[in-house]
Every structure is written in C-alpha cells, then in structure tokens.
Amino acid sequence: MTLKGLFPSPTVAAYMARLFLVRTFGILGGLVLVLLTLNLLSESSKILAYHGNGQAEIWRYVSLRGPELIAFGLTYSVLPGTILTLMTMNQNSEIIALKASGMSAHQVLAPLIVASFGIAVLSFAFNDRIVSRAQATLDQWEKVGYGPLPIDRGDRTNVWVRDGDDLIEVDQVRGRGAGAVLGGVTLYDRAGGNLAGIIRAPRGRLAKNGWSIGPDATRFDVRAGTLTHLGTIVVGKGVRPDQLTLATVNADGLSFGALKAAIGDLSGAGRPTKALEGALWHKLSGPLSACLMPLLGAVAAFGIARSGKLFIRAVAGMMLGFAYFVADNFALAMGSLGAYPPFLAAWAPFLLFFLIGEAVLFRSEE
Incomplete structure (x- = not known):
C-alpha cells in the first residue's frame, strides 16, 4: 500500500x-x-x-x-x-x-x-x-x-564470591576483567564451616596466583581475639576476574549495547545468561x-x-x-x-x- x-x-x-x-x-x-x-x-x-x-x-x-x-x-x-x-x-x-x-x-x-x-x-x-x-x-x-554518591557510576558494589569454604566481600569493583580494581575487601576465613578469622584490606588487584590485597591488610583471629597486621598478601586463588566483575548485572541499569556486551562476557565465562x-x-x-x-x-x-x-x-x-x-x-x-x-x-x-x-x-x- x-x-x-x-x-x-x-x-x-x-x-x-x-x-x-x-x-x-x-x-x-x-x-x-x-x-x-x-x-x-x-x-x-x-x-x-x-x-x-x-x-x-x-x-x-x-x-x-x-x-x-x-x-x-x-x-x-x-x-x-x-x-x-x-x-x-x-x-x-x-x-x-x-x-x-x-x-x-x-x-x-x-x-x-x-x-x-x-x-x-x-x-x-x-x-x-x-x-x-x-x-x-x-x-x-x-x-x-x-549518602555521598560513589565516584564511578559504572562500579559494581557489594559483590560477594566464594572461594572454597571462604567468603569474599568487595565493597566496590572498578573496571572489568584483568584490569579490575577492588575497594574494601573482606575475606571471611572459614574452617569446617566455622569462622576462623576476618581479613580486611582497603584495595586489591589481580596477581599471577590470585588477588593481591593491601598494603594495610589486617587479620582478626576470632578464637584468640587478636588483630594482626599482614601488609600485602594474596587471597582468592580460585576466584576468576569474571566472578567479581560480572557478579551483579542489573539489566535495568544498562543500555542496550552495554547489556549486550555484558551478556557476551558472561557467556564467554560460562555463566547463565x-x-x-x-x-x-x-x-x-x-x-x-x-x-x-x-x-x-x-x-x-x-x-x-x-x-x-x-x-x-x-x-x-x-x-x-x-x-x-x-x-x-x-x-x-x-x-x-x-x-x-x-x-x-x-x-x-x-x-x-x-x-x-x-x-x-x-x-x-x-
């Protein structure tokens, strides 16, 4: 017509x-x-x-x-x-x-x-x-x-991942993949299902054999009740970058192109999409x-x-x-x-x- x-x-x-x-x-x-x-x-x-x-x-x-x-x-x-x-x-x-x-x-x-x-x-x-x-x-x-807005609007916040028996909480994740920068890292060290210690560090980056956190990392021993300064240590040896950077994908908070890219990253990492x-x-x-x-x-x-x-x-x-x-x-x-x-x-x-x-x-x- x-x-x-x-x-x-x-x-x-x-x-x-x-x-x-x-x-x-x-x-x-x-x-x-x-x-x-x-x-x-x-x-x-x-x-x-x-x-x-x-x-x-x-x-x-x-x-x-x-x-x-x-x-x-x-x-x-x-x-x-x-x-x-x-x-x-x-x-x-x-x-x-x-x-x-x-x-x-x-x-x-x-x-x-x-x-x-x-x-x-x-x-x-x-x-x-x-x-x-x-x-x-x-x-x-x-x-x-x-409260005060985060600096980077593209950051992921409040990300949780599991490494064996241990749980890792990251307050803020900037960047993607191997270039990810972690802010406010907390590792809950568990043994046999019981909490043995809590390791905290202000920031972290990907290292050859895990995630390097520090330089002011501390460990609180739950049983002894003591706080130990560790400096810079490596944790999360079994945690892949995509587990942190793609842990929370909010479809409503992403544009069509950004969501399509995130789906591609998740699919490449073998995650459900x-x-x-x-x-x-x-x-x-x-x-x-x-x-x-x-x-x-x-x-x-x-x-x-x-x-x-x-x-x-x-x-x-x-x-x-x-x-x-x-x-x-x-x-x-x-x-x-x-x-x-x-x-x-x-x-x-x-x-x-x-x-x-x-x-x-x-x-x-x-």
Missing part, C-alpha cells in the same frame, strides 16, 4: 495524530505526577534521615526516579490516550464520516499507529540514554543509604508495545455511539490492553525462571495480542 493509500487525507491524519499525542502525554503527565508524589511520601524520610541531606537531595532523588516513572508510564498512557481519542471521534460521528468516505478500519487507525511508533522510538531512546543511567546511579545511592537475554529482547519489545495499543483500543472506535454501549467497548479496550501487560510480565517471569526461551518470553505476548487486535479489528469492520 502506498503512502497515499494509507493516508487518503493528510489533514485528517495530522488531526488524529495531534489529538492522540495531546491526550497521551496529558495522561502521562498526570500519572507521573501522582506516582512521583506517592514515591516521595515513602522515600523522603529515608533521604532526610542521612545527616546533611536536605532539599537538594530531594530534588536529586526526583531527577533520578522521574525518568524511570516516565518510562514506566509512557507505554501505559498510550492505551487510554487511544481510547479517549477514538471515543471522542465516535461520539462526534467523525469515525462514521471517515468510514462513509471509503476509509477502511486500518486506514482510520493508521495515523495513531504511526504516531505510536514514534512514541516507541522515543521510548527506546529515552530508556537507553537516560533511564538506564539514572537507574544505575539511584541503585548505588540507595545502597549507601542516600537466559534471564538477561530475555531482558535484552524486552528492551526492544517493551517500547514497541506502544504500537499495539491503537489495535487493542480500536474496539472503542467502531459501532454506533447512540447504542449506549460505547462505555462498555471502552472498558473492553482497556481490559485488552491491561491483559497484554499482565501477559508480558508473566512471560518475562517465566523467562527468568528458564521456563520460556528468552526470545519467546519477550516477543510471544506482543505477537499474540497483535493477532488478537487484528481479529477484533476485522470483526468490528464486518
């Missing part, structure tokens, strides 16, 4: 797209304002509990939490934006006029689908460039109790779900408004849309458990509800 066949009247297409976008972003603004207010009511006391925090830290929290709420609400807002647009046009007999002019149901919805595709592209770029960075920073800020692969695919299918909403909400567009069933059709459209979000979250959860393949977990709900939307649209047109 040519562009002229898809949009017989550019004026009508621009009019419908404008109505749709104004309503969608209006609903988004109200939704984000409510969610952010509720979020601040629960978190502001925690932020102000840290000595020295004040209004500046509250606004910093808003700047970090706001992008996440915008990304969360954007796709959800497309559905009521679609239904409100189509209900208004139906009540004003505009849909009937368009159908009487010879336009098919797909041609009526085409401006909304194209506009929703633009929202999907905007959502992906916003998630990739802004939300992932804000989420990573906010996660680290929450881990330090809303199914849940992260599902999250990677969902970074594409999630924003693209905005294009489904005009199809699912189209039930409110067709039918005679005077029949008194317009409200019922609008509710049916809302139920279809929210059923998609339930199915999407369920599929992601099953993918994280390994019950679904990653690609299926991310794309199966999208394809299923696309077919449902098309079936409803064809039924409405008949």
